[in-house]
Amino acid sequence: MADEDFDRELEEAAAQVHASGQSGTAEKEKPAGRAAMSAKKPGAVGRAAEKLSEAVSGLRAPRLGWRELGYALGGLIILALLVQNWAPVRINVFGFYADVPKALAFLASLAAGMGLLKLWQGRAAKTSEREEGQGR
Amino acid sequence: MKARLAVGLVAAVPFLLLHQANEVRLLTRIERDGSGLRMYWCQGNPDRLQEVRTRLREASPDFEEERLRITAEGFVLSRSWRPHALTVMPDVRLEIADIPQNPLSLYTTYTWQEKLTIYADTATASEQLGAGGTKLIYILQMPGKVEEASVSPPATTEGGTVTWVLTADKSEYELRATSRALRWDLLAIGLYILAVVGWKGGGLAVRRVREKPRRI
DSSP: OHHHHHHHHHHHHHHHHHHHHHHHHHHHHHHHHHHHHHHSOOOHHHHHHHHHHHHHHHOOOOOOOHHHHHHHHHHHHHHHHHHHTOOEEEEEETTEEEEEEHHHHHHHHHHHHHHHHHHHHHHHHHHHHHHHHHHO | OHHHHHHHHSOEEEHHHHHHSSEEEEEEEEOTTSOEEEEEEEEEOGGGHHHHHHHHHHHOTTOOEEEEEEOSSOEEEEEEEOOSOGGGSTTEEEEEEOTTTOTTOSEEEEEEEEEEEEEOTTOOHHHHHTGGGOEEEEEEEOSSEEEEEOOSSOEEEETTEEEEEEETTSSEEEEEEEEEEEOHHHHHHHHHHHHHHHHHHHHHHHHHHHHSOOOO
């Protein structure tokens, strides 16, 4: 009877050792598995996260000298002027009327003028290049 | 042409417009720069639409935009005009005490005064009998907060809006209101300059103290 008990205890202990041995190997295998995973090419999310972390680590606190503070003051004045002139104006588009904030209408016409000037300059540059090419 | 325009802009509301529509509202919105919006808004039964439209056009001949919406309950007709300066209207006074007039104040003050006429020339005697029950809701929207509004007829004030309910049994009304708007832009720029001067001046003072040789 005592021998039987002893045998049972021995079997249980062996089973425990076997189980712990298996778990030990599994634990040992895990880092290898991770290493294999990290060796893989990162996915779209991983790439985006990498780029983001690079961009964030590249950020530097701006140096606040007199010039930067002056620029900020200029920006504040422009913002105040834009908001002060936010009162709508009525624009007639071939009989259809639209109420547009004055500041926005000013910015839109400024942008349209800049765009047209850029187009015109681009065309002038191309024409002069063509003429130079023909001259050679 | 100028005289015709001025006549068209007079705040004279035909009695028949008030009589034929279920509800007539007249909105005047004053913008911060003295420009604004003037709008008539009418609601009524579809069988009266043509008459109301005629009367409304009579009241606002030089208004640019007309909008009509017909629903199951009736029609909603509006005509609006957006002048570059509300002071072009006769019988209207708008005074703005801005930075050039009052440079040291934190507020810009707007004072609006208007003489409004309800004319009943073409109305019959029986139509005029119901004048007391014929109402015009006058809404005035001003920049900032309304501080004071004329009390006859009684005004309802909420923030920057004043509402008067005018009845057609009186032919002339004088409406007046005053509002104040915070000069937040000037305030923000002033605070920014103060903060920069304080920060930079403080830094300079601290540096001077540190650099000063100490007596041993």
